[in-house]
Amino acid sequence: MLILRSAVLISSLTLVSSAFAVGITVINPSFEADVPNIGHADGNYAQGPFTGWIADSGAGFWAPVLGPNTFAAIPDGVQVGYTGNGGVGAMFQDTAEVIAVGKTYKLSVYLGNRANLPSYGMNGLGAISLQDSLGNTLATTGLVSATSNQFDLQTLYYTVPIASPSAGLNLRIHFSSPGGSQASYDQVVAEAVPEPASMAALGLGALALLRRRRR
Numbered sequence: 001m002l003i004l005r006s007a008v009l010i011s012s013l014t015l016v017s018s019a020f021a022v023g024i025t026v027i028n029p030s031f032e033a034d035v036p037n038i039g040h041a042d043g044n045y046a047q048g049p050f051t052g053w054i055a056d057s058g059a060g061f062w063a064p065v066l067g068p069n070t071f072a073a074i075p076d077g078v079q080v081g082y083t084g085n086g087g088v089g090a091m092f093q094d095t096a097e098v099i100a101v102g103k104t105y106k107l108s109v110y111l112g113n114r115a116n117l118p119s120y121g122m123n124g125l126g127a128i129s130l131q132d133s134l135g136n137t138l139a140t141t142g143l144v145s146a147t148s149n150q151f152d153l154q155t156l157y158y159t160v161p162i163a164s165p166s167a168g169l170n171l172r173i174h175f176s177s178p179g180g181s182q183a184s185y186d187q188v189v190a191e192a193v194p195e196p197a198s199m200a201a202l203g204l205g206a207l208a209l210l211r212r213r214r215r
């Protein structure tokens with residue numbers, strides 16, 4: 001009987017854990033909201049700020065012509081974001097999430113490596129970061145690149161430590177490429193996930209309930 005109850009408890013906790021992951025709204029997460037206005041054989045593009053994102057002149061979004069020159073496929077829709085176009089490029093979005101001590105944040109995004117970058121003298125490096133709204137980096141992939149001609153999923157976690165100077169500021173999603181690089185991005189997903197401390201508290205609470213029932 002105890003074994004059965006423990007199994008029920010563990011599966012309940014697993015359910016609680018996934019139910020407690022709270023989505024953080026990302027505006028224009030798939031880069032489909034606007035129409036690119038600069039013509040290019042590999043796919044039209046737009047540079048600078050666009051819906052939901054603050055981008056410098058080395059970043060924006062584009063609509064790749066799928067195939068061996070760009071990508072075999074893209075994760076979602078027909079457009080993707082990009083950073084770097086010869087020079088450095090960066091874009092970011094400040095979410096409505098207020099950074100709180102003890103919370104864990106998860107960011108996932110598909111990173112793309114356009115196949116014909118070497119023919120432009122470029123590589124596919126990009127960095128995916130969680131920052132606070134003052135631009136302090138909380139967590140970063142560092143410079144990474146995807147498999148040529150495709151998008152690979154990148155995932156970042158960050159748990160806010162006690163006495164974090166970022167507490168109370170907004171959570172920022174930040175993408176960048178150094179000079180001589182270009183990276184593409186699609187399907188940005190941000191979540192707050194339960195931290196181990198509160199999961200342990202939930203576990204203790206469930207255990208207390210179980211003990212009371214057994215009496």
Ligand SMILES: [Ca+2]
Pocket residue numbers: 030031032075076077078079080186187
């Ligand atoms: Ca898209």
